[in-house]
Amino acid sequence: MRFLFFRVWVITVVIPTKVGIHNLIGDMKNVHQYYVYILASKIRGTLYIGMTNDLQRRVYEHKMGITRGFTSKYGVNKLIYFETFKDVNEAIEREKRLKKWNRAWKIELFEKNNPSWQDLAKDWYDDILTD
Incomplete structure (x- = not known):
């Protein structure tokens, strides 16, 4: 040998x-990477906060309504904000903290970088999804 x-x-x-x-x-x-993300149904619409280790897959699941629950019930599928973490515990803590924030604070957080609530994932699935 x-x-x-x-x-x-x-x-x-x-x-x-x-x-x-x-x-x-x-x-x-x-190396693992984790994401805390915010989805919206529309501008000034319903918000959802989640955490995942595969943002692209998870957003796709929300867009396709693969998992029955809150996001599919209320049409919450536009990625308007996300943060990246290397430590899963930090991501979990951040998600928990953001979920406790009032709505105005959440909106202020993502409107700094995305004031028009654009879907940050709108071009990710061009070959399989249409608006």
Whole structure:
């Protein structure tokens, strides 16, 4: 069996060539990302706050009404705001805090960057969705 030897900082790492460098790098790139997001039904409409590790998939689920519940019942499917986190606990805490905010504070938060309540995901699914 052949081995690859290389130095990372001051640590020598030995990887059998069957495992390969690509598998090691792939594992290192597997950094998790979490999102807290706000959806709206329309301008000045119903708001929804959620948290996910895959924003694109989750917004798609909201747009398609895949999960029965609040967002599908009230047509809340326009992504108007999101924040990114590396730590799942920070994302969960932020979601909980935002849910406790009054409506005016939430609107003030996202209107700083999205004053016209534009759907930030409107071009994500052009090939499969139409307005």
